Amino acid sequence: MRVLSGIQPTGPFHWGNYFGAIRQYIELQDVASESYYFIANLHALTTVRDPKLLQQYTLNGALDLLALGLNPEKAVLFVQSDVPEVSELCWLLMTGTPMGLLERCVSYKDKLAKGLKADAGLFTYPVLQAADILAYDADVVPVGEDQLQHIEVCRDIAGSFNHAFGETFVMPKGKVLDQSAKVPGTDGEKMSKSYGNTLAVFDEEKKQRKQIMRIVTDSRPMDEAKEPDGDVLFDLLKLVAGDDEIAEMAAMYRRGGFGYGDVKKALANAAESYWGEVRARRAELAARPDDVRDILSEGAKRARVKAAATLARAQAACGLKGY
Secondary structure (H helix, E strand, O other): OEEEEEEOOOOOOEHHHHHHHHHHHHHHOOOOOEEEEEEOHHHHOOOOOOHHHHHHHHHHHHHHHHHOOOOOOOOEEEEHHHOHHHHHHHHHHHOOOOHHHHHOOHHHHHHHHOOOOOOHHHHOHHHHHHHHHHOOOOOEEEEOHHHHHHHHHHHHHHHHHHHHHOOOOOOOEEEEOOOOOOOEOOOOOEOOHHHOOOOEOOOOHHHHHHHHHOOOOOOOOOOOOOOOOOOHHHHHHHHHOOHHHHHHHHHHHHHOOOOHHHHHHHHHHHHHHHHHHHHHHHHHHHOOHHHHHHHHHHHHHHHHHHHHHHHHHHHHHHOOOOO
């Protein structure tokens, strides 16, 4: 099984990113025969227009992934733009991608609704995404259920090329991530940067504690019993606390006679304990940025070998070689 996943460098990873996706990406490196993980800085150009900021976000993305457990001895970690073969492959795919297919993409419509400008990069985003996947002959692409359309679009694009020029690309399959663990934001809605309700994984402890203590709760009296599941504080606690602490807190909710301030303090303490090791590891990595750049450089070399072979195969299939 060959696994591929890309993550856009558009800002700090938050709890929702980690528990909803990144943790599961990293777990796959232990079961896949090959794993490719890249920082999708070409994709990020559709939203990040500050070059220095994009450079910093790119390095930060690598620091974060390595700190969270991605092992460069098990998985290939690289920056998308360091593999130019993918951009060339994107053009080959573009020439056979129907306009109607791209017009139907939900992500394009959603981004327009959020106020992003309708430029060609945003419109053709799914083709570059397909090139990312197909370049490495990926069998499995882990995605959220709401992103399955991206995999279907990739399969349509690959199928169109294969139909025109013969069997060239491996047809990937999407692996739907387990998103049963609810990750609410500080306002109770889904945690999302666009909602401004996130808790960043690598925030300083004092900053995160203040954010947690400011979470708005309901106005029920202290002595009233409460159902824990569905409560924003309890749902967050379940992500970072141990089983015994979770069970004890659930019993306290159902018993009543407590204040939400007690829960906030318990959540902040549990978060500090849960993230302490990875925050320390990230600080160590950040002090050695050249070592991280070496990991990315070595990853790009390995990725280019695979992508170059796929590109050559596609070029030969459509007549760009052998004339």
